[in-house]
Amino acid sequence: MAHWDPRGQVAPHVRRQVASLAAAVDELVVVSTADLDDDGAAFLGRHGRLLRRTNYGYDFFSYKTGLEASRPEDFDEVVVCNDTYVPLVGYGEVFEAMAGRPADFWGLTASQRVHPHVQSFFVAFRPWLVGSQAFRGFWGRMSPVSDRASVIAEYEVGLSRTLTDGGFRFASYYTETDADRALAQRRVAWWTLHRLPPPRRRREWEFLKARSKDPWNPAIALADVALAPSPPRPAGARLPYLKIDTLRYDPYGLGAERLLRLAERRRPEELAGVREYLAATAPLSAARPDTDLRPTPVGVRPLRRLVEYGRAA
Known part of the structure; x- marks a missing residue:
């Protein structure tokens, strides 16, 4: 370890x-x-x-x-x-x-x-x-x-x-369901809108569309699946962890604070001390430029409710 x-x-x-x-x-x-x-x-x-x-x-x-x-x-x-x-x-x-x-x-x-x-x-x-x-x-x-x-x-x-x-x-160990994959793909599309400049030409639109179908990191895209009420799926298939970096950096812009509050409410024993650890180590943690996201475009702000953390839990 x-x-x-x-x-x-x-x-x-x-x-x-x-x-x-x-x-x-x-x-x-x-x-x-x-x-x-x-x-x-x-x-x-x-x-x-x-x-x-x-x-x-x-x-x-x-x-x-x-x-x-x-x-x-x-x-x-x-x-x-x-x-x-x-x-x-x-x-x-x-x-x-x-x-x-x-x-x-x-x-x-x-x-x-x-x-x-x-x-x-x-x-x-x-x-x-x-x-x-x-x-x-x-x-x-x-x-x-x-x-x-x-x-x-x-x-x-x-x-x-x-x-x-x-x-x-x-x-x-973790096996994604069809519903998990559909949610993860929506979240990748949301992430794509926040990491690329607004498209102005047809070629840029096509590039954005292609990137919105990229594969995902389940530790980020499906973090709240770990907090679904038990038993949500067969043994050996449940997402068994929360990543500290997901809680710290919110890489896809899905609401890490919302995820942390949900985790503390659903799994208080496992999350004891995590919020304090995040606060104490924040000034000492390396910056992650790849998690710097653009502001949400005005036209898609209402869609946040379809992707934010808590939808799978």
């Missing part, structure tokens, strides 16, 4: 995640790039093996550090994950649901953006894959990159692409 906190602490939602993971696995290795305070270091050390490293290479280099410091071939399944989300489903339930899935590696969610891939904040690998040349080669060839877009392209998408090119198949 990759950990980082700009204050050098272990936030309440991360403590719950660490405790839940430790209870569900045989060995937990936490690799922290934070300048940990004594309390945070003691907590992580009580729940797993704590490794520390310099903060470079993003979470994938923490994953690499943890794998190299362990014997992954000795386990029935190997998981890499980070602390960038709030779990809403217990890890034991997740592992049980995925135990029988016919896949060589799997994640909590998958995305079609850029290239089909498992989202890298949680990826589990079967033992035969861990011993493969494709798996060993990916981590062995890894070199540090300095920006988030390169991490996504080379590490997150690159991991799934390397493994699928090697003949391996992936699956995801």
Whole structure:
């Protein structure tokens, strides 16, 4: 598990995640790039093996550090994950649901953006894959990159692409319904209206129309699906988390504050301390220019009610 906190602490939602993971696995290795305070270091050390490293290479280099410091071939399944989300489903339930899935590696969610891939904040690998040349080669060839877009392209998408090119198949815990996909596509169209200049020529209209059909990131486009009243769908299909970046940056402009209030009302135990964490770390968090959106065009403002968070919950 990759950990980082700009204050050098272990936030309440991360403590719950660490405790839940430790209870569900045989060995937990936490690799922290934070300048940990004594309390945070003691907590992580009580729940797993704590490794520390310099903060470079993003979470994938923490994953690499943890794998190299362990014997992954000795386990029935190997998981890499980070602390960038709030779990809403217990890890034991997740592992049980995925135990029988016919896949060589799997994640909590998958995305079609850029290239089909498992989202890298949680990826589990079967033992035969861990011993493969494709798996060993990916981590062995890894070199540090300095920006988030390169991490996504080379590490997150690159991991799934390397493994699928090697003949391996992936699956995801969360399964989208037709209604989920329709809602996500409307939200991508809304996002497109806010990230591109107003079209003035036919060619620009065609470009906007094409971009409005782009694939989506389920962690953003379907965040409120995680808060739907239980039981909304079969076991092993529920969106099992909320991403901290969705709550912090509201990347699609769907109303992150509305989403946070809904989450606090529906899942108060899991969300305890999250609002305080967001406020305390906001001044210390890196800016995300890709989340700067244009004002809503006047003519489409009434359509916001069709896409804003809360419609799926």
